[in-house]
Amino acid sequence: MPEGPELHLASCYVNTMCKDLVFAGPVEKSEVSRNPEVPFESSAYTITATSRGKEVRLTLSPLPEAHPPQAPLDLVFRFGMSGYFQLVPADSLPKHAHLRFYTISPAPSRALCFVDIRRFGHWEVQGTWQPGRGPCVLLEYEKFRENVLQNLADKTFDKPVCEALLDQKFFNGIGNYLRAEILHRLKIPPFEKARTVLEALKHRKLNPELSLSKKIKAKLENPDLLELCHLVPMEVIQLGGKGYGPDREDDFSAFRAWLRCYSVSGMKRLRDSRGRTIWFQGDPGPLAPKGGKSRKKHVKKKSIPGVTDLEDPMSIPKKKGPTRARKPGKKSQKRSLDPGAKGNVESTRGPRSQPRLKSSAPTSPENDPGVLEGKQQLVTRVRTAGRARKGKANSKARLSPPSSLPPSSHKGAGALGLSLL
Numbered sequence: 001m002p003e004g005p006e007l008h009l010a011s012c013y014v015n016t017m018c019k020d021l022v023f024a025g026p027v028e029k030s031e032v033s034r035n036p037e038v039p040f041e042s043s044a045y046t047i048t049a050t051s052r053g054k055e056v057r058l059t060l061s062p063l064p065e066a067h068p069p070q071a072p073l074d075l076v077f078r079f080g081m082s083g084y085f086q087l088v089p090a091d092s093l094p095k096h097a098h099l100r101f102y103t104i105s106p107a108p109s110r111a112l113c114f115v116d117i118r119r120f121g122h123w124e125v126q127g128t129w130q131p132g133r134g135p136c137v138l139l140e141y142e143k144f145r146e147n148v149l150q151n152l153a154d155k156t157f158d159k160p161v162c163e164a165l166l167d168q169k170f171f172n173g174i175g176n177y178l179r180a181e182i183l184h185r186l187k188i189p190p191f192e193k194a195r196t197v198l199e200a201l202k203h204r205k206l207n208p209e210l211s212l213s214k215k216i217k218a219k220l221e222n223p224d225l226l227e228l229c230h231l232v233p234m235e236v237i238q239l240g241g242k243g244y245g246p247d248r249e250d251d252f253s254a255f256r257a258w259l260r261c262y263s264v265s266g267m268k269r270l271r272d273s274r275g276r277t278i279w280f281q282g283d284p285g286p287l288a289p290k291g292g293k294s295r296k297k298h299v300k301k302k303s304i305p306g307v308t309d310l311e312d313p314m315s316i317p318k319k320k321g322p323t324r325a326r327k328p329g330k331k332s333q334k335r336s337l338d339p340g341a342k343g344n345v346e347s348t349r350g351p352r353s354q355p356r357l358k359s360s361a362p363t364s365p366e367n368d369p370g371v372l373e374g375k376q377q378l379v380t381r382v383r384t385a386g387r388a389r390k391g392k393a394n395s396k397a398r399l400s401p402p403s404s405l406p407p408s409s410h411k412g413a414g415a416l417g418l419s420l421l
Contacts, residue, residue, distance in 0.1 A: 002079040004138055004173025005236035006243040007051045010085050014049035017087045018112060023047060024104035033098040035123050043067045047101060052129055053136045053172030054078060076127030080120025086113050137173040141230045148226060149202050152195055160287040161197050162190035162278045174229060177262040180279040182228045184261035189285030190278045197225060
């Protein structure tokens with residue numbers, strides 16, 4: 001899921017790619033998107049972007065000579081699970097481009113697209129920053145720190161620190177992978193009470209006699225939890241690319257090498273009360289869920305090509321191999337006969353006879369009802385066949401001449417026999 005660094009990188013991408021472009025015409029929305037239509041059309045306008053925490057705002061600004069005259073329009077985006085911006089040729093739109101802005105100059109025509117494969121992203125027309133979100137951990141660090149330390153009595157800080165870090169009211173921009181990396185660097189158990197961890201920061205003061213450069217150096221060498229909420233996202237931005245995104249391997253390799261804890265082999269993982277997986281090392285802490293067993297990620301001996309550490313191996317189709325004999329399940333065990341009777345298998349054809357009671361002693365083939373029934377059917381068939389053969393022999397004897405007559409009189413005897421019948 002895109003977090004604060006990814007939203008900031010997205011705004012930088014829009015500003016860089018659209019710097020010298022002029023857009024025109026209406027804003028197109030895909031038919032499948034449930035987001036609102038964008039009632040904006042201009043003969044010439046520009047696009048700029050800004051970010052704050054987990055939100056990005058696009059501003060559509062008509063040029064002075066554009067028609068019709070109108071005020072700039074703001075669109076506030078929240079990326080959901082898979083949203084991002086992409087600039088492509090106008091005739092080669094991505095499959096999941098749900099909002100499209102077309103250029104008029106310079107040629108050839110291009111389109112800035114909001115791409116969202118899973119369609120959890122959302123945009124608001126004439127939107128503003130969501131009022132329930134706190135200051136941005138990236139761009140408003142001082143306000144962010146003050147907002148946390150002045151509200152430690154809030155019930156949010158009764159929760160484990162790993163859950164409090166996902167509350168956007170105080171930690172706007174922090175997400176699942178960032179919380180794991182931040183807590184891992186400080187060796188803080190993820191299920192330690194948040195207030196216990198943060199109260200000590202209220203009384204932390206650097207030596208006032210230190211110079212400004214020495215104070216900065218001391219903070220960088222020994223950062224606290226709130227400082228890492230700013231420094232760790234900044235590291236992701238400095239990596240370049242687009243940050244977290246396992247579906248973009250060209251940009252994702254540097255990010256994957258940067259990770260120390262999140263989805264790294266050898267780390268433990270647990271689900272918090274919201275069902276989100278937290279990665280950690282060591283003791284989980286006193287507020288760990290009861291009955292929750294920490295699972296450890298192991299390195300597989302045979303790696304699957306093309307699978308990253310963040311992908312789910314279950315989603316990869318298995319290669320077809322030689323067919324193996326299936327072990328008898330419960331259904332087949334119910335249909336089978338007593339294991340003491342060898343070679344007796346109940347027939348699946350036709351209606352079943354009355355159920356047979358199980359006996360503790362093995363049943364012999366002579367007394368087995370199935371065998372007796374088979375014998376009776378065989379005897380009936382033999383008797384029927386014998387009667388048929390006997391009938392054919394009698395009819396043949398009537399038609400054939402007597403053996404006492406000479407060969408020359410066989411023809412007449414045959415005629416005589418027919419006439420007698």
